[in-house]
Amino acid sequence: DTGVSQDPRHKITKRGQNVTFRCDPISEHNRLYWYRQTLGQGPEFLTYFQNEAQLEKSRLLSDRFSAERPKGSFSTLEIQRTEQGDSAMYLCASSSRIKTSGLYNEQFFGPGTRLTVL
Amino acid sequence: EDQVTQSPEALRLQEGESSSLNCSYTVSGLRGLFWYRQDPGKGPEFLFTLYSAGEEKEKERLKATLTKKESFLHITAPKPEDSATYLCAVRTGANSKLTFGKGITLSVRP
Numbered sequence: 001d002t003g004v005s006q007d008p009r010h011k012i013t014k015r016g017q018n019v020t021f022r023c024d025p026i027s028e029h030n031r032l033y034w035y036r037q038t039l040g041q042g043p044e045f046l047t048y049f050q051n052e053a054q055l056e057k058s059r060l061l062s063d064r065f066s067a068e069r070p071k072g073s074f075s076t077l078e079i080q081r082t083e084q085g086d087s088a089m090y091l092c093a094s095s096s097r098i099k100t101s102g103l104y105n106e107q108f109f110g111p112g113t114r115l116t117v118l
Numbered sequence: 119e120d121q122v123t124q125s126p127e128a129l130r131l132q133e134g135e136s137s138s139l140n141c142s143y144t145v146s147g148l149r150g151l152f153w154y155r156q157d158p159g160k161g162p163e164f165l166f167t168l169y170s171a172g173e174e175k176e177k178e179r180l181k182a183t184l185t186k187k188e189s190f191l192h193i194t195a196p197k198p199e200d201s202a203t204y205l206c207a208v209r210t211g212a213n214s215k216l217t218f219g220k221g222i223t224l225s226v227r228p
Contacts, residue, residue, distance in 0.1 A: 004161075033215065042122075042205050042218030043162065056214060091161055106152055107216060109161035 002026060004110035006092050012116045013082055020078045021113045025094030031104055032075050034067055035091040036060070037112070043091055049075060082117045089114050120145040124206050124219035131226050134195045139222045141206030142188040150209040151189050152216060153182050155202045162205055165191075196226045 005024045013019050025032045030051050035043035046065070047057045051072035061067075064082075069075040079086055093107035121144040131137055143151065150169055154162035166175045168184040175182050179200065181192040191204055203223045207216040 035216075040220065042207070042220050043216075045215035045217070048215060058215075093161075103149070106150075106164050106167050108164060109154075112159075112161045114159075 004092055004094055004108055006090075006110040006113050008113060009111060010114045010116075012118065014118050015082060015084060017082055018078065018080045019082060019115065020076055021090055021092075021115075022074060022076050023092030023110060024074045025092070026096075026108060029094035029096045029108075030072065031095045031097075031107075032069055033093040033095075033107055034075070034077050035093065035109075037089040037091055038087075046077075079115075082115075084117050087115055087117045120208055120210055120217045122206055122208055122217055122219035124204075124222050126222060127220070128223045129225070131193075131196055131224070133197055133226055133228050136192070136194045136196070139191040139193070139204055139224070140188060141191070141219055143206075143208050144187075145208050145210045145217075147210050148208060149211065151184055152207045152209070153189070153191055154205040154207065156205055156221065157202050165204075193224070196224075198226045198228050200224065201226045 033048040034046040037043040049069040089112045093109045153165040156162045166182040203221040207218040
């Protein structure tokens with residue numbers, strides 16, 4: 001399987017606990033994105049990396065959220081002290097650069113991690 | 119702030135009944151408009167990218183078009199397997215995030 005993978009697919013936790021999600025992008029995609037999607041809404045941007053550098057973070061990303069991509073390959077998203085409002089689908093996407101233009105291709109999404117905070 | 123509005127919120131069609139889904143946008147400096155399909159409980163699946171007004175792309179029963187203010191996803195003779203949520207997104211930074219609409223839930227009855 002050469003697509004974007006995410007682990008776990010489902011996570012149920014109690015309020016106040018910490019959780020960590022992992023994303024493995026398509027190999028050789030140097031850009032990696034995190035989005036959050038709640039029921040009936042489109043995905044909302046959280047943050048993105050180019051290689052290991054975190055280039056942009058949304059205002060949605062509170063201090064309880066942290067993301068890393070230490071070696072420019074897989075990425076982790078950690079949520080500390082989870083709240084019920086954190087319940088959502090967390091989506092990861094990756095993209096590659098178009099050599100001729102320098103722009104980036106479309107983003108390919110993984111299956112998501114469904115988080116439920118009780 | 120970039121805004122993307124999709125309409126209608128939901129659409130029910132009979133198999134074979136062609137229709138169009140609308141995506142209107144208000145952005146500064148469009149650098150790509152994207153259509154995705156999303157099945158329940160799954161991640162979005164890429165369909166099309168459009169870059170400039172007048173551009174059109176086709177794939178099987180789907181055809182996407184773009185003007186300066188909106189994009190349409192035309193579905194010709196839909197089948198039940200076309201039932202899904204269709205998401206529209208815009209990119210305005212040089213190489214940055216996507217801003218999505220809420221999506222249109224399409225149901226095709228046999």
